[in-house]
Amino acid sequence: MDIATVFDDVKRMNKRQFFYQVLSFGMIVSSALMIWKGLMVVTGSESPIVVVLSGSMEPAFHRGDLLFLTNYPEEPVRVGEIVVFKVEGRDIPIVHRVLKLHEKDNSTVKFLTKGDNNSVDDRGLYAPGQLWLTKKDIVGRARGFLPYVGMVTILMNEYPKFKYAVLACLGLYVLMHRE
Amino acid sequence: MHSVLQRGNSILAYALSVLAFLTFCCFISTVFLNYTTNTDIKTVKVLVKNVPDYSASREKNDLGFLTFDLKTDLTHLFNWNVKQLFLYLTAEYTTPSNELNQVVLWDKIILRGENAVLDFKNMNTKYYFWDDGNGLKSNKNITLTLSWNIIPNAGLLPNVFATGSHSFKFPVEYTTSRM
Incomplete structure (x- = not known):
């Protein structure tokens, strides 16, 4: 044709x-x-599917892997879970694992995260003066994993011409x- | 007539759908498996100090030190849909100020094919055991649990708690000398 x-x-x-x-x-x-x-x-999550954009969770998640998130308010946050959170002053949400958690009896909870591939915790990534994350910072919790599929969106974001062509x-x- | 583009398109579409189907089979064949197993954890040396936490509030907080023995065999947890195990050792306890505290003391990544028979003697913790306040001294019930997060090739990301946790208590006095 x-x-x-x-x-x-x-x-x-x-x-x-x-x-x-x-x-x-x-x-x-x-x-x-x-x-x-x-x-x-x-x-219940504002962004139910996210693409991993950094290597900070390697070797579990690589750039371009796809994560499926849930964010049910009644489900408590626990240590060892992989959470996706937003930090004030950064547009891109971060995917890291919960390292420490303190929960008061009125169920207010504060926690600290760390990337598996990073040698230090995330306090340096948080907003200046912020020591802990709370429930309102969470975008979702990783529940499912699909490798490589997100590579397409990464390509599109890095080469806008390719995106418009597609x-x-x-x-x-x-x-x-x-x- | 079929052009080269049409032929390429149908080959690609067919290959992708076969791949998607095989990935789904891989996921469904392992999703109902039971991944719990038994572990043997013991603490060897336990002491607590009261020192300023310069990484956080700079106030004097309780800092626990412990060494532990860990013995477990995780070889049978691996199958064709387990890419990696993320092991973490959690200390869980209650203090007057916080109803629930969870602190990860140690973690380890085991990729498929690596040695999964663990027998550690007198291991140091990987992370500092800071309490959020002064709740560690003479705390009677700290529970150590080993858990793992299963990272699949494609599928769910379950967090599994091992059976066989260990409870210990902290000394009633602070250690003031250098260790």
Whole structure:
């Protein structure tokens, strides 16, 4: 199929067919959004799937691995769990393991984290003056693991041109593909 | 007629779906296995000091020192969907100020294929045993438990507690001399 026939295809489409293609494209986008938002409701986490971006948890997690998170408020945080947390002043959430934890009887809890591959705990990564994390810092807790799959998003973020090329190809394909 | 692109596309799609199916089989074949086992933990030397914690509040906090014996065989926990075990030794105790305290004293990464028969004598802890206050001196019930976090090739990330924990008490006096 060369370029000329592709444009021939578009020309031969009438208005009705064109709108149908646009609608099915919108359908794909909105169902992806629905799945993401639905996962947010089911898992209770604001970001139910994260991609590991650093090597600080090697050899367990490498760059580009995918983690599935849950964040149920009634589930207590315990030592040894892998939590994903946000620190004030850093946009990217961090995936590290809980090293120490102190819980008061009114169930307020403070904890300290450390990356498996780091030699020191995370106090240097927290906001200046912050010694502990609390429950409100947690984005989620790692429950499931899938290797390599997140590599695609890392590639897209590092090479924006590649991202636009992929998006353009997908968009063109969906708009022009005739059943 | 099928162009090169179409052929490549269908080969890639088929290969990916086969890979996804095999990964799922790998996950489902190991998800119901029981990963608990017995361990033997003993403390050898236990003492407690009261010194300023310069890594945190700079106030004088209780700092516990201990050495421990650990004996366990984890070889049978490994299967085709266990990439790594993350072992951690937790001290769990109650103080008047905190209802639950959990401090990881030691951890170890065992990759598949490495020696998983552990027999440590008189091991030092890897991390400092700082209390959040002064709750260690004459504390009667500190429980040491070995746990492991199973890192699969693909699947869930369970935290498993070993059976066979060890309870000990701290001395009623601070040690003031150098160790």
